[in-house]
Amino acid sequence: MSISFSLLVEIKMARIVLLGAGHAQLYVLKHFAECRNKKLFNEHDFTLISPSSVQYYSGMLPGVIAGHYALGDCQIDVSVWAERAGAVFIQDTVIHLDADNKCIQMLSGIALHYDFLSICTGSETDLSDFNGGSSVLIPFKPIESFLHSWSRCIASPPKSIAVLGGGAGGFELVCAIQACLQQHSIETQVKWVVGNRGLLSDFPKGLQKKAASLVSRLNIQIIQDRATVKQNKPLLNKSGHVLDAEVIVVATGPSSPKWLQCSGLQLSSGYIVVDEYHRSLSHSSIVAAGDVCHRNAAHWKRSGVYAVRAGPYLAKNLEAMLLNQSLQPYLPQKRALYLLSCGRKGALASWGRGYWHASWLWKLKSWIDRAYIRSFR
Numbered sequence: 001m002s003i004s005f006s007l008l009v010e011i012k013m014a015r016i017v018l019l020g021a022g023h024a025q026l027y028v029l030k031h032f033a034e035c036r037n038k039k040l041f042n043e044h045d046f047t048l049i050s051p052s053s054v055q056y057y058s059g060m061l062p063g064v065i066a067g068h069y070a071l072g073d074c075q076i077d078v079s080v081w082a083e084r085a086g087a088v089f090i091q092d093t094v095i096h097l098d099a100d101n102k103c104i105q106m107l108s109g110i111a112l113h114y115d116f117l118s119i120c121t122g123s124e125t126d127l128s129d130f131n132g133g134s135s136v137l138i139p140f141k142p143i144e145s146f147l148h149s150w151s152r153c154i155a156s157p158p159k160s161i162a163v164l165g166g167g168a169g170g171f172e173l174v175c176a177i178q179a180c181l182q183q184h185s186i187e188t189q190v191k192w193v194v195g196n197r198g199l200l201s202d203f204p205k206g207l208q209k210k211a212a213s214l215v216s217r218l219n220i221q222i223i224q225d226r227a228t229v230k231q232n233k234p235l236l237n238k239s240g241h242v243l244d245a246e247v248i249v250v251a252t253g254p255s256s257p258k259w260l261q262c263s264g265l266q267l268s269s270g271y272i273v274v275d276e277y278h279r280s281l282s283h284s285s286i287v288a289a290g291d292v293c294h295r296n297a298a299h300w301k302r303s304g305v306y307a308v309r310a311g312p313y314l315a316k317n318l319e320a321m322l323l324n325q326s327l328q329p330y331l332p333q334k335r336a337l338y339l340l341s342c343g344r345k346g347a348l349a350s351w352g353r354g355y356w357h358a359s360w361l362w363k364l365k366s367w368i369d370r371a372y373i374r375s376f377r
């Protein structure tokens with residue numbers, strides 16, 4: 001009798017910290033809110049830490065830039081979800097994790113101990129190639145600063161903008177930026193620097209050709225090269241030419257968060273290595289999902305689609321860890337449908353080796369994106 005009572009107290013008092021309000025974490029909050037409504041288990045010492053009370057859905061941001069959505073259309077109020085889940089919301093940024101001593105350090109100076117930690121802090125934009133350049137740099141992440149810099153850029157438009165990054169994010173951004181400039185009759189030159197591997201290199205060849213012709217029709221110059229800053233100038237590596245751009249938007253793909261480097265966690269290229277349950281391989285009280293983690297699974301990718309899919313498993317497994325129950329593996333799907341918006345109301349779709357371009361695909365994308373946001377209202 002006394003053993004089960006002490007167990008109950010232990011479970012009741014478990015300190016759970018949710019770090020970052022990324023896609024998968026939203027499912028954790030939602031799941032714990034449902035459990036709380038149904039009184040499925042006792043209250044916990046539950047905390048959410050995020051730099052902002054609002055999470056922006058990256059899939060809709062190109063649509064915001066292109067003028068199809070208001071900013072509010074792609075916002076999720078994470079402080080509301082924290083309250084529903086019975087969590088204390090702390091608006092702060094984590095700068096250090098000591099996984100052996102189960103302690104996190106925040107920018108404000110606060111240190112917090114935990115029993116269970118769920119990390120969904122996404123990735124960062126790698127700016128190491130651009131230190132000291134004279135152009136104005138606008139990295140896509142953190143999204144809050146990107147939005148701020150973009151609105152300043154539009155208020156006083158530069159003569160030339162270059163978008164760096166030949167992936168899906170770079171494609172959507174460059175098309176959206178051009179659509180925005182055309183809408184406002186701003187005559188700014190737009191360039192898309194796609195890197196050495198060429199544009200959309202992870203997509204089928206046919207889709208790459210279609211994307212190239214769409215971008216050229218939008219009057220965007222494609223540069224197949226990699227840009228870096230040397231002697232304070234942005235240079236194109238292969239040609240050696242100066243990249244003539246007053247503003248450089250950086251969407252060069254994910255890079256691992258610096259604050260994880262001295263955490264003691266097992267990392268792969270700086271990302272948290274997790275098993276099929278999304279539990280850290282080195283520290284079993286930590287789970288992680290989305291861009292911040294690394295999985296050795298055949299079909300797993302670092303993208304919003306897989307972050308969303310992992311969410312319900314992350315939530316269930318965190319609950320199972322609390323209740324000492326068995327965990328459920330998340331098996332990444334073989335293929336995912338990718339819908340890339342093309343600035344105006346059109347989209348490119350890819351599924352396996354197939355690809356399509358149509359305006360109704362934009363409507364489909366918009367319907368899926370809006371449904372996702374609605375599910376967190």
Ligand SMILES: Cc1cc2nc3c(=O)[nH]c(=O)nc-3n(C[C@H](O)[C@H](O)[C@H](O)COP(=O)(O)OP(=O)(O)OC[C@H]3O[C@@H](n4cnc5c(N)ncnc54)[C@H](O)[C@@H]3O)c2cc1C
Nearest residue numbers: 020021022023058059093094121122169290291303304305
């Ligand atoms: C323009 C663009 C469009 C895209 N469109 C799509 C798309 O349509 N479909 C798709 O699948 N993928 C898309 N992606 C990729 C997608 O954005 C990422 O793969 C996805 O956002 C990763 O989700 P996440 O939950 O891991 O992290 P994020 O969505 O980045 O969320 C991380 C959260 O953690 C917080 N955080 C960060 N650091 C800290 C810290 N130190 N302490 C506390 N909190 C922190 C952040 O503020 C944020 O709230 C796009 C990318 C770009 C650039």
